Amino acid sequence: MTNFSLIGAAGYIAPRHMRAIKETNNKLISAYDINDSVGIIDSISPHSEFFTEFERFLDHAHRLKRCPSAELDYISICSPNYLHLPHITSTLRLGCDAICEKPLVPTPWDLDELELVERETGKHVYNILQLRHHSEILKLREMIARDTSQNKYDVDLTYITSRGKWYMESWKGDPRKSYGVATNIGVHFYDMLHFIFGKLQHNLLHYSSEKKAAGYLEYERARVRWFLSIDENDLPLDVRGIKPTFRSITVNGKELEFSEGFTDLHTVSYQEILAGRGYGLEAARHCIETVETIRSASAVSPKNGEGHPFLPNLQRS
Missing domain, CATH: 3.40.50.720 (NAD(P)-binding Rossmann-like Domain)
Incomplete structure (x- = not known):
């Protein structure tokens, strides 16, 4: 033991x-x-x-x-x-x-x-970079690696996880302690995107508040429009009042189904670490650089279709 x-x-x-x-x-x-x-x-x-x-x-x-x-x-x-x-x-x-x-x-x-x-x-x-062990993520990574065309994929990442009033009263609502919503709920997605699509080339912030953020990331093999939120009002109408969380990743318009399979990923992570195959400091560097840039960036207006589809609703509110 x-x-x-x-x-x-x-x-x-x-x-x-x-x-x-x-x-x-x-x-x-x-x-x-x-x-x-x-x-x-x-x-x-x-x-x-x-x-x-x-x-x-x-x-x-x-x-x-x-x-x-x-x-x-x-x-x-x-x-x-x-x-x-x-x-x-x-x-x-x-x-x-x-x-x-x-x-x-x-x-x-x-x-x-x-x-x-x-x-x-x-x-x-x-x-703990558990999404690297998710079966659907691994399948997508293998598919991208087999694609020799070197074309960039168009990706939309949307993650809304409703949080009650307690959230802003806790350490998670204090940006000095959680480092903000993009870091706190987004860092594992940024790691996943790098794991699948390679080196980050562009990182633009389009919107940021204490409860939500949106932006654009361009990797070697993908153009990614992203939106993260803890506000239940951002949930799509067909989900609101039914489920507190909405998670969606589309790749060239096709939904990546990875809503299941999360339960055992920490155990898999431990198995890999104990077997000498764990992810160390350098594996984490890319996503830490990504969120540090997002935190320090000033929001800019999107151009050339780089804005997430949810962004116009935020700009009108």
Whole structure:
């Protein structure tokens, strides 16, 4: 068994990590969160230690090093975005490898810092880039690779995931902590687009507010119009009141069906990491550069059909 600990145990995504640890036949030794609403642990790993103070969590982890069979091997990080960097560096300096949710860090300069700490400690950082393991994404990537015409595909990416009033009151609604909606809910899509269509060539922002953003990305093999939102009013009429989420990717007008198959992707990610095939810092650099550019950009008017179909509705509102 490999020994794990988890930072951010009360968060939305933490149960997927807990299940991945269990489903790969490994052991969750301990968990930490400032919030004690972590009853999910009872159904997954009821004997794990739990801490609400980071100092006590670290002290416990250090004492485990006295017993080789209990010493931690990995720490999984599901904490708020702005805490990823200090939690990763603490993990590496503790002598553990880190598995971290997206966005890994907000800027390429933070990635450079993590590279330094990796060299100092001899430990490694792995990013959860689960869409790279989705069967439909892999099929599309293979199809693009087989296409020798080098034509660019026309892609529309639309992701609307309704969030209630709590969202803006939480750390996710604070751009200093979440880095804004395009980063918080979009970074894994930008990674997916790079994974499929190659190097990014152009990055334009058309609209940005605290709840939604839109823009244009051009890759080696694709022209992408994108729209992201947490506002339920942006849901298409045929979805509104029925489902809280609308996810659509069209490639040359054809819908990519990938609404299913997400359940086990964290477990697959863990299997790959444990087998030595995990995605490290450099794999994350492209999407981090993408979101850093979007955050710092000023919105421009779209031209030559580069605007997402939902954009006119935003400009009229």
